[in-house]
Amino acid sequence: MSSHSESIIREPLITGKNITYSQITDDVLRPVENMPGKAWWIGFSVASLGAMLWVVAISYTFWFGLGEWGLNKTVGWAWDITGFVWWVGIGHAGTLISAVLLLFRQNWRNSINRSAEAMTIFAVICAATYIAAHMGRPWMAAFCLPLPNQYGSLWVNWNSPLIWDVFAISTYFSVSLVFWYTGLLPDIATIRDRATGLRRRIYSVMSFGWTGSVKTWQRFETVSLILAGISTPLVLSVHTIVSMDFATSLEPGWHTTIFPPYFVAGAIFSGFAMVQTLLLVTRKVLGLENYITMFHIESMNKIILVTGSIVGVAYITEFFIAYYSGGEYEQYTFLNRFIGPYWWAGCMMYGCNVLMTQLMWSKKIRTNIAISWVLSIVVNIGMWFERFVIIVVSLHRDYIPSSWAMFYPTWVDVSVFIGSIGIFFTMFLLFLRVLPAVAMAEVKLILKSSSDQAKRKLIAEGHLDESHVDFYKKSLIKFDSVEQSDYEKV
Amino acid sequence: MSSTKYILGVFDDPDDLMHGIDKLQKNSVSIYDVYSPCPIHGIDAKLGIKDSRLGYAAFMFGCLGGSIMFSMVYYMLTHDWPINIGGKNFFPIPNFVPVTFEWTVLWTAFGMTFTFFFATHLFPGRAPRVMDLRATNDKFILAIDARINGAHDDITNLLKEAGAVEVKHNERKYVSYE
Numbered sequence: 001m002s003s004h005s006e007s008i009i010r011e012p013l014i015t016g017k018n019i020t021y022s023q024i025t026d027d028v029l030r031p032v033e034n035m036p037g038k039a040w041w042i043g044f045s046v047a048s049l050g051a052m053l054w055v056v057a058i059s060y061t062f063w064f065g066l067g068e069w070g071l072n073k074t075v076g077w078a079w080d081i082t083g084f085v086w087w088v089g090i091g092h093a094g095t096l097i098s099a100v101l102l103l104f105r106q107n108w109r110n111s112i113n114r115s116a117e118a119m120t121i122f123a124v125i126c127a128a129t130y131i132a133a134h135m136g137r138p139w140m141a142a143f144c145l146p147l148p149n150q151y152g153s154l155w156v157n158w159n160s161p162l163i164w165d166v167f168a169i170s171t172y173f174s175v176s177l178v179f180w181y182t183g184l185l186p187d188i189a190t191i192r193d194r195a196t197g198l199r200r201r202i203y204s205v206m207s208f209g210w211t212g213s214v215k216t217w218q219r220f221e222t223v224s225l226i227l228a229g230i231s232t233p234l235v236l237s238v239h240t241i242v243s244m245d246f247a248t249s250l251e252p253g254w255h256t257t258i259f260p261p262y263f264v265a266g267a268i269f270s271g272f273a274m275v276q277t278l279l280l281v282t283r284k285v286l287g288l289e290n291y292i293t294m295f296h297i298e299s300m301n302k303i304i305l306v307t308g309s310i311v312g313v314a315y316i317t318e319f320f321i322a323y324y325s326g327g328e329y330e331q332y333t334f335l336n337r338f339i340g341p342y343w344w345a346g347c348m349m350y351g352c353n354v355l356m357t358q359l360m361w362s363k364k365i366r367t368n369i370a371i372s373w374v375l376s377i378v379v380n381i382g383m384w385f386e387r388f389v390i391i392v393v394s395l396h397r398d399y400i401p402s403s404w405a406m407f408y409p410t411w412v413d414v415s416v417f418i419g420s421i422g423i424f425f426t427m428f429l430l431f432l433r434v435l436p437a438v439a440m441a442e443v444k445l446i447l448k449s450s451s452d453q454a455k456r457k458l459i460a461e462g463h464l465d466e467s468h469v470d471f472y473k474k475s476l477i478k479f480d481s482v483e484q485s486d487y488e489k490v
Numbered sequence: 491m492s493s494t495k496y497i498l499g500v501f502d503d504p505d506d507l508m509h510g511i512d513k514l515q516k517n518s519v520s521i522y523d524v525y526s527p528c529p530i531h532g533i534d535a536k537l538g539i540k541d542s543r544l545g546y547a548a549f550m551f552g553c554l555g556g557s558i559m560f561s562m563v564y565y566m567l568t569h570d571w572p573i574n575i576g577g578k579n580f581f582p583i584p585n586f587v588p589v590t591f592e593w594t595v596l597w598t599a600f601g602m603t604f605t606f607f608f609a610t611h612l613f614p615g616r617a618p619r620v621m622d623l624r625a626t627n628d629k630f631i632l633a634i635d636a637r638i639n640g641a642h643d644d645i646t647n648l649l650k651e652a653g654a655v656e657v658k659h660n661e662r663k664y665v666s667y668e
Contacts, residue, residue: 020628021502021527021627021628021629022627022628025527025627025628146562146566152571153570153571154571155566155567155570155571156566157573158563158566158567158585158586158589159567159573159575159582159585161588163589164588164589164592167588167589167592167593168588168592171592171593171595171596174596174599174600175595175596175599175600178599178600178603179599182603182606185612186527186528186626189618189626190527190626190627192618192626193618193620193623193624193625193626193627193666194623194627204617204618205614205615206614207618208607208612208613208614208616209611209612209613209615209616209617209618209619210612210618210626211525211618211619211620211625212525212526212527212625212626213523213524213525214523214524214526214530214533214534214537214539215523215534215539215610216610216612217526217528217529217530218529218534218539218541218542219542219544219606219609219610220529220606221529222542222544222545222606223544223602223603223606226544226545226548226598226602227599227602227603230548230552230595230598230599231595231599233591233595234592234595237588237591237592237595241588440527441527441528441529442528444527444528445528445529448503448504448505
């Protein structure tokens, strides 16, 4: 029931004094209904330059072949698969926020799920570009599919994790897209009903004729819940299968049974870091401080801390098992991460992912926006190096010392990677411009129960335990969007 | 006979609207529908709307997708072109699990969502049948079919008493065709 009021000791999810339903619409739709500001144009220009670099580098790859990448006989898999796993990992946070947190009834997901899901979709698109790119001849991509052919038919190898991955990534992408777009329908209808002329026509087509009747909402909520229920195991399966690309091989450093949970934790870790990177800027530039509050930021930092620590435990386990297994190749591979020629990559991996995130135990750091933003970037760098270390450093010194080699990226490798970041930001900035960055309907749903003004009304009614009220007021100190002086009178 | 087709009670607050439903039902006024910018929990029970059966559709689509994938892999890997991999089993069920799972999820998601779109008449280009344009923004609209309910003034008063900020007597059903 919307009249249900929440316990006073829970921190508010919406701050601000006179937030009404129409105020939420106005605040969220401001960037959609008006011309973008300078910050958007600067960001968009830089991002689209990056995207153009990607087009150049990929065209170059397709024209001259994979020989233009820095791959050699020993290191046959390098920046492409590193970039792929990095992007897929980043793409895990959106579904985690929208699905797992929905199942756990974490209402703070309501104001961040939309942009996180958009980010997921764009990240998976970036990952998919690597799959197409590393084929060298992208028109051969159809050979991933079990299509009848003139060789017998020779089917795909269903025993291979690489084929499982084709199905996992494509399912993940399309289910995320369905989840995201279904959730967008009511908000697109809001834009439609406020717009005129051509805009209204376009948004009308996009809204599928949404009306918001009782039955529609009832079905909508059923669909959301079931999609959340099936997306939760899906998101776990995707990175499990990605990790099996490595774990089912015979390569020391790869063939470990801990990979599936370790990769899933790492994926959520890097995904939340990317959400943090994007949202801390978005909330400031779009003025969404009342909806994406310090509570949201701190909660995300806590998830980064937990998953970062799980990743840390996985690292330690790997080292222990390498020692305990007695396998000398295994032991060498792990020692080589610190004493080999790639020691600096190992230090980046362990330093950024484990040591730096441990700073998040401090509440001061968790609630400091500037430090949180820097740390989220540190995590993204660390997670890139994690994949680089697992892939390149494990490969570069194999069983035969005469074939040991180093990997040197060419300008094409570097440009494909930087370009994919450009593509990601181009898509994200366009999304902010044409679609609401916050799920308005879902924020409206919690306005009467979880907002600061609702809690203030409860305090004013005066039936609450004094110690609880004090607890609540103290919890507000960290919020940058709440005026402390307002509470002195209450 | 008046030319009013629909009476709309416009509410600012979903709780007032729920109160309005109680009042109307006590006076045997039948309610056509409610349009709101966000879901109102508990309203379906109050209006006597049955639970959604989309869960059954989801389950059946999931079973279908999983069965199709499992049979397909069985046909290709075990029946049509068995591969001898070091003398291992030609019917390696554990290897079938990942893709079978993925297709179960894929078919559940798409089957259920498209059933939802089909049942609710949602598709790209569908003309939105909107009674009040503010229903997707900040107003909660309670619609009453005026032709099957008499005593329009009494209904207006009941809505006002319940806290409606505005009561409209519309001569046409939808405003969105203009």
